[in-house]
Amino acid sequence: MTVFDQYILAIDLGTSGCKVGLVSGNGDVAAWAFRPVGLQVVDGIGAEQRPEDWWAAFLEASREVLSRTTVSRGQIAGICASTQGEGTIAVDRDGQPLTNGITWLDMRGARNLKKSMRGSLKVAGYDAIKLQKWLRLCGGAPALSGKDPAGHMLFVRDELPAIYEKTYKFLNVLDFFNLRLTGRFCATQDSILTSWVTDNRNVDNIRYDDGLIAASGIDKSKFPDLVRCTDVIGTLLPEVAQQLGLSPRIPIVAGAIDNSAAAIGAGAYEDYEAHLYMGSSSWIGAHVPFKKTSIFDQIASVPCPAPSKYLMMAMQSSGAANIAFLKDRIVFHDDGLYRGEPTPDVYAVLDEISARTPAGAQGMVYLPWLFGERSPVDDASLRAGIFNMSMEHNRETLVRAVFEGVALNTRWMMRPVNKFLDRRIEELTIIGGGAMSNSWCQIFADVLNVRIRQPRDPMKANARGATFIALHGLKIMDMREATKSVVIDRVYDPQAATRQLYDERFGIFTELHKRLAPLYRRLNGAKG
Template sequence: MTGTHQYILSIDLGTSGCKVGLVSLAGDVVAWAFRPVELIVVDSVGAEQRPQDWWDAFIDATREVLSVSDVPRSDIVAICASTQGESTVAVDRNGQSLMNAVLWLDMRGAQHLKNTMGGRVKIAGYDALKLQKWIRLCGGAPALSGKDPASHMLLIRDAFPEIYAKTYKFLNVLDYMNLRLTGRFCATQDSILTSWVTDNRDPDNIRYDDGLIATSGIEREKFPDLVRCTDVIGTVLPDVAEQLGLSAKTSVVAGAIDNSAAAIGAGTLDDFDCHLYVGSSSWIAAHVPFKRTNVLDQITSVPCAVPSRYLMVALQTSGANNIAFLKDRIVFHDDGLIRGEPSADTYRILDEIAARQPIGADGALYLPWLFGERCPVDDPLLRAGIFNLGMGHNRETIVRAVFEGVAFNTRWMMKPIQRFMRKRPEAITMIGGGAMSNIWCRIYADVLNVTIRQPHDPLKANARGAAFIGAHGLGLMRLDESVRQVKIERFYEPSAPAVAFYEERFGIFNELHRRLAPIYHKINSSKGFKHG
């Protein structure tokens, strides 16, 4: 076979659901399908999903992709996944999940992590000696909010001891999907990252550290073997191959967590070339040639899918899920007041509403902290809100305010990012579902005062990145060759008058955080209150 007739079955499993694409080596997505996955909120502070739901969504979406594509099954040479990260699945020796997955949004483990901190001297809430070791070896530290596997595993150990006793391995989402595909228990250098048990000082030799494992409070044998993102970890299991109609010789490449795959799928391989992802969560990331950590700003550079490189990541908890919240919990909430349900056109209509509203939402401001925040402050008690509504406002005002508020939140972490990189990005590639919105790209350009690059099919950047990782793992194409296939369709240059207006409005956004944070803490840390 020639390269032009080879395809990667690419998985993009996010919080909202599973997307599957059939991607050529040229980066063309020739078939595409999506299946939603339910998010389960537990006591308003926990977030879970059923691992079986991920798998069922993958199988169903893949069958659709293969049924609508004219690509011969023999031309599909590999499967490679990009998934949501910082989530935890406890599995037994047979690979069966023992409970729902604890997601990256889940904060129930915060107290369990706090109980392990100890130490008399604290820095930013951490035991000073432990923090120094985490930063030196890992490049970061467990999230005090509880939103990563370091806390999830402690939650399971302490609150679900019968599950913990039966747990053979703790897996991230990517690791679970690879287990179901190949039968192999393994973790990649980026999926293991936020367990905070690996020595990451050499990006080409990530390895477990016995001292960090002892600090974690979790037995060594419950962690899976480590592989590189570009490693071929096996071939697809015979029963999976039969379900999908693929050859049992189809290779499975380890793949990467979403932010690492996205950095490749966005075409941003060069050092300091930033991408902005706007999906359920939101982040800005860029490959960098160094390992560095800023604890106070919650920004670090971490192992990634690109050999010998690190990825700077500044992660925020809520992005386009603010629009989903507006759609599902406000506009179409099933409470009997208004009959109806969202359609395939709903997001397009919301986009049109935002575009026709005046800049500044007629004075209304939205704070997008639905589930707390991580960067530039790690504060699980922040919550969303609409500020300065008046009788002249309506639902259209709120729509525009939400679009702008999410962009202000990204602006909030731009100064820390500039300090971290020691340079200001002049252009940023915007990807994810949010990047499909022309008006949102325009708002981001003006709020951030940078050129926004909108690539072709920005929703499919993660899947494209996974495909490029798969092709590299098979030796079919180098990553630098792959990213040259990414096409930028439109550039949004900042408008000087809009930049000046948003500069003033961002000052108010900052002041609202400063003044309201103590009130959020007073309300949301009250005895007996469940954070919601």
């Protein structure tokens, strides 16, 4: 078979649910299915998902994909996953979950993490000695918001001691999926990153560091073995193969967390080629040839699947989640009084509303911090809000304001990103569910003053990334060559007519943060 006759069963597990695609060697998607997964908010600052819901969604979506395609089972060369990152599941020796999946939105570990930062000298809220070691070896440090495994594991250790004692391994979401697929307890060089226990100075030889493990406060035995994203970690467990109707000899490639896979699937492989991901969360990423950290801006270049490269990452907590919130909690919220039914494609309707509403949303400004923020400020107390609402406004202006607010938040992150890269980003390839919106693509071009490149099937970028990682790991196709198959369908250039408007609006946006941040801390500081 040629490379184009071979397919990867590619998994893309995000916060909203599990997507599964059967993807060819040139990135074409032969079949695609999605199953939603619910999110449980706990005490206002916790956010969990049930691992069994993840797995059930994967099995259902996979069966649908395999039943809808003419691709023969013999053409499936491997299975590879891309999942949400910075999640934590405690499992026992049999691989059974002892906790729900503590997701990247969960801030309950912030208090426990801050206790571990006690010391005579602090820098930006960190113990200075620990911070120096984290930056030198890892290239980053635990999020003080508690939104990564470093905080999650301390939360389990301190608040759930009985579960901590039973815990055999702490796994990230990707690691849990690989365990269910192969029976192997392992972590990739990118899934382990935000546990902050690895020496990342040699990107081709990531390894645990005993000093960092001691600083984490977690027993060394509770961390899984390390593998590379492109490693073949085993074959499909017989019971899973039987459930899917596949051969148990199908190899499983370790895969990557979402931001790493997205960079590959966007086709942004070469150094400094940047992409903007707009899913539930949002980030700007670019491969770079160096390890570097800007702790005050919460930006770092970290290990990734691309051989001998680091991935610069600047992440914001809520991207298209703001649009989902608008749809589910405002426009079509079932409050028992009005049972409005959404249209078949409500997101397309919101996109149309945004497109026909004038730029500037008639002075309304939306602040998109539904669950705190990470970059360019790491502040768990921030929350979303609508500013300057008046009697002349309506649903249309609110929709436009939400679209613009997320773009203004992204612009807030662009300045430190450009400084980090030591060059100005001139264009961004936009991917994720939010990239399906033509109106939003133009808004991003106008607000950021950059060219926006919209690839074909932008929502399937993570699955394409998992496919290209698998092809490289199986020695079917080089990763760099695979990324060249990504097709750009449309380009959006910034419009001069809106430049002054959005420059002014951005100044108001940042001024609102400056003035409101102390109030957010008073309202939400105890939780955050």
